[in-house]
Amino acid sequence: MAAHPAAFSFDIEDWFHSEFVPGAVRRESKESVVERGTGRILDLLRATRSRATFFLLGDVVREHPALLRRIAEEGHEIASHGLDHQPLWRLDAGGLARQLEEFRRLVERVLGQFPVIGYRAPSFSLDRSTAWALDVLRDQGYAYDSSIFPARVKLYGVPDAPVGIYRPARDDLARHDPNGTLVEFPVAVGTAGPLRLPVAGGFYLRALPFSIFRLVLGRVRRRRPIALYLHPRECAPEAVRLSMGAGDSFITYTGLAGVPAKLEALLRLYRSRPMREVLAAEGQLPAR
Ligand SMILES: [Zn+2]
Numbered sequence: 011m012a013a014h015p016a017a018f019s020f021d022i023e024d025w026f027h028s029e030f031v032p033g034a035v036r037r038e039s040k041e042s043v044v045e046r047g048t049g050r051i052l053d054l055l056r057a058t059r060s061r062a063t064f065f066l067l068g069d070v071v072r073e074h075p076a077l078l079r080r081i082a083e084e085g086h087e088i089a090s091h092g093l094d095h096q097p098l099w100r101l102d103a104g105g106l107a108r109q110l111e112e113f114r115r116l117v118e119r120v121l122g123q124f125p126v127i128g129y130r131a132p133s134f135s136l137d138r139s140t141a142w143a144l145d146v147l148r149d150q151g152y153a154y155d156s157s158i159f160p161a162r163v164k165l166y167g168v169p170d171a172p173v174g175i176y177r178p179a180r181d182d183l184a185r186h187d188p189n190g191t192l193v194e195f196p197v198a199v200g201t202a203g204p205l206r207l208p209v210a211g212g213f214y215l216r217a218l219p220f221s222i223f224r225l226v227l228g229r230v231r232r233r234r235p236i237a238l239y240l241h242p243r244e245c246a247p248e249a250v251r252l253s254m255g256a257g258d259s260f261i262t263y264t265g266l267a268g269v270p271a272k273l274e275a276l277l278r279l280y281r282s283r284p285m286r287e288v289l290a291a292e293g294q295l296p297a298r
Contacts (some may be wrong), residue, residue, distance in 0.1 A: 014235040016280035017195070017288045018062040018122075018211075019089075019156065020051055021130060022070050022077075025243040027095035029165060044070055048077055049243025052084060054245075054274050059073065060282040061085050065130040065156075068093035068113040075120045082121055086118045087284035089128030090152075097135035098157075103142050105110050110150040125297075128285055130239075131157035134166040143173045144192055153295055154193040156237060156285065158183060161199050161206035169206065174234040175294055193294045195285055198236040200226040211238040216265030220272055224279070235288050238276070244269045 016270075024044045030270065055062055064081050066088065071078050082088055093109040101109070110129075117124055128151045136143055136157035151273055162169040170184050177190030197210035208214045209227040215238075230236055245264060289295045 014231050015288045015291065016231065016282050017235065017237045017285040018060065018277065018282035019130070019200055019239045019285060020048070020062060020064050020236060021091050021241050022048055022064050022066040023091060023095055024070070027067065027132070028243070029097065036287060042073075042248050043244045045074060045077060047244070047246035048081070050245045050270060051240070051242065051273075052080060054270065054277060055086070055282070057086065058274065058277040060277045061087075061284055062088050062282050063128060063285040065089045065091035065128070067091045068109070068116045071116040071120065076229070077105065078117065078120050082124070087128065087286050088117060088121070088124060088126055089130065089132065089285070090126055091130050092132050095132040097133045098131050098140035098143050099135050103146050106114070106143055106146045107150060108147055110146070114150075127151065127153040129155050129157065134159035136183070137166065137168050138183060141180070144178060144180060144183065148191045153272070154195055154285065154289055156195045156197065158194055158196055159208070160196045161208050163208065171196065173201060173206070174287070175292060181259040185220055193289055195235075195237050195289060198227055198230050199241055200230050211240045212244065215240070216244065216269060220268070220275075224276075236280070237285060240269065240273060245273065
């Protein structure tokens with residue numbers, strides 16, 4: 011039975027970066043969970059001899075340079091999650107370019123010259139309304155993206171985008187263009203006829219029964235490489251709880267306690283490699 015490779019990825023941001031946390035609460039308290047949560051992720055990766063991709067915020071790199079150093083030293087891929095978690099919906103081409111230049115400066119201040127070729131937009135905010143970002147990413151030296159979410163959910167999504175690796179066309183990012191300059195590696199979404207069920211990590215890993223999650227993810231992996239994502243705040247479940255509306259609170263907090271054990275189980279089930287290496291093995295990127 012053929013099984014495709016798995017790439018685990020982690021969006022390294024603090025709890026107060028989430029779009030679901032109300033602005034007032036965000037400003038009130040700045041207790042950080044990023045060190046504790048990321049430390050736990052790194053320990054789990056080491057224990058399972060796995061390597062992964064870390065999409066870091068520039069703000070986190072600035073505040074926690076030792077964390078960046080540890081991630082790089084342990085052989086993981088460093089990639090960009092932007093600067094301050096503003097979704098692309100609130101930026102323009104010039105603003106994104108400045109953010110990515112600043113991100114690179116911050117990383118190079120800690121690590122020296124360092125290859126960063128992967129990008130994930132905050133809140134999967136790359137959709138038809140922000141397709142201009144593809145040109146900016148190419149101009150800034152990025153080779154792949156993992157921001158187009160191929161299902162429609164509350165905050166984001168491009169429901170007709172391909173569910174496998176492809177090259178988004180400039181005039182319609184849901185269309186494959188064999189000559190496209192950027193590779194898209196979408197996070198895992200299962201399909202059943204016209205239905206799409208995200209099994210990508212984050213909320214879906216917390217809310218779905220784990221047996222269903224694993225079953226659907228296993229089916230996806232028999233067809234194509236899978237990419238998964240999680241956040242440090244999901245791997246440090248003892249973190250502070252904030253007051254917010256019932257719906258947003260459910261999306262933010264449901265099933266938190268079980269995440270570290272599920273992550274460990276998944277890492278033991280599917281050996282993780284960085285996204286860049288999976289794309290290179292698939293012939294989508296030049297091998298380094
Ligand atoms: Zn994020």
